[in-house]
Structure formats: C-alpha cells, structure tokens
Amino acid sequence: MFRKIRQKEKALTIYEKGIKKIPDDSSLKKRAADLLIDQERYVDAKSYIKELPADFAGLYLKGRIYLAQNKLGDSIFYLKASINEEPLFPYSHFNLGLAYMAKGDFFFAQKELLQALGIFPTFFKARIALASTYIETSHFEEALSEANKIIQMNKNYSPAYRLIGDIKLLQKRPKEALNFYETAINHNPGDPRSYIKLGQAYRKLKKNDKAVKQWEKALSINPKLI
16 A cells, blocks of 8 residues: 555656656646645646646546545536546546545446446456445445456455455444455555454454454554544
8 A cells, every 4th residue: 555655656756857857748747637636735736737738638637636625516527528528538437436426426426437347347446436336325236246346357456355344244244244354454464444444343243352453453554544
C-alpha cells in the first residue's frame, strides 16, 4: 500500500519537473493532475486542469476532482461529457459509477460499472465497486460472483477476499468471515483495512481481546486511522 503511494509521489515529481522544462505539455499536466487528486491536493490539481484543453481527458479530470470533493452533480455532468467525447475510456465510466453510488443511485451505478468492465474486464476496482452495489441492494450472491471472478483472474488480489469477508459478516457468519480476512492479510499484510475488518469479525464472536490486537496492528500501519 505504502509502496504504491511512494511510487505515485515519485511519478508526480517526474511529471512536475517535466512541466517546468516543457510548460506547454498538456499530457504531463493531465498525469500530474490525476496524481494530485489522489493526494487530495485539489488546489494544485485545479491549477493544471484549468490550463488543459476541453477534450475528454480534461473533462474527465474535472469530473474526478468534483467527485473527490463530493460535488456529485458537477461530477456527473463532466464525466458524462467526457464519455460523450470518448465512450471507450473505462475510467470515465468507473468514476461516473462511483458518483452514482455516492448518490445512492445503484441502478445507474451498476450500468456504468458494467460499461467499464465491458471495456476493461480486469479492472478489479470497478468489479469491487460493482460488487459493493450488489451488497448495498442485498444481492449477496451477485456480489460473491464478482469477487470470485476477480480471484479466478488474480488469486492474490486481497480486496476480493476482504469483500467476501464483508458479505459473510452481513450474513451473520463471522467464523467464515475470519478466514477470508486472514487470507486478505496473507496476500497484502501492509493494508490496515483487513486488520480492521478482522477485528470486527472477532468482535462479533465476542473475542474482544483478539479484536483489539487487530485494531492495534491497523494503527501501527497507519496511525492516522485514529
């Protein structure tokens, strides 16, 4: 998890150095803006976005930044405009799906996420998001199906196991949830979210001491979770 963050920070440094050398390079500004949104540096991201042409990538980035700021109406407007310009860019469909999810409009969220997956079948974040919409609408078998599709394609993708654990918890099967959260940890021991979930499963089993130990592990990885 933290390795990916460091890689993104390194990439951003490279892009920003490139922009200083070639101020008119819009492709570098797009990449830098995308990473700045990930880092929640919205003011810096906007400074690049306002200099971009009104092509599908510029519209997409505006939609992304509005989504990150929970301005869902603006986000949906720009992401739809991006799709009109380039309907085969899966990330526009994915983010539009996330915007609809945030609104609680799961029908349209599923429609956009399925569009993203039709273009990019191994887009695991989109498949996890789709499964989450099924969970929100109590379609647990459909959610399990999506998680299992991911595992068939990549057995090391820890969020898929964590998602199955979440379903087992919702189905009041905490012992089964434990196994999936532990598998998620085995595949990615640096992700604090799996320890938090494992702690919740122990709490359901009234094993509070074990629950606290897992939450302490999560905090040792990321103290900002307090």
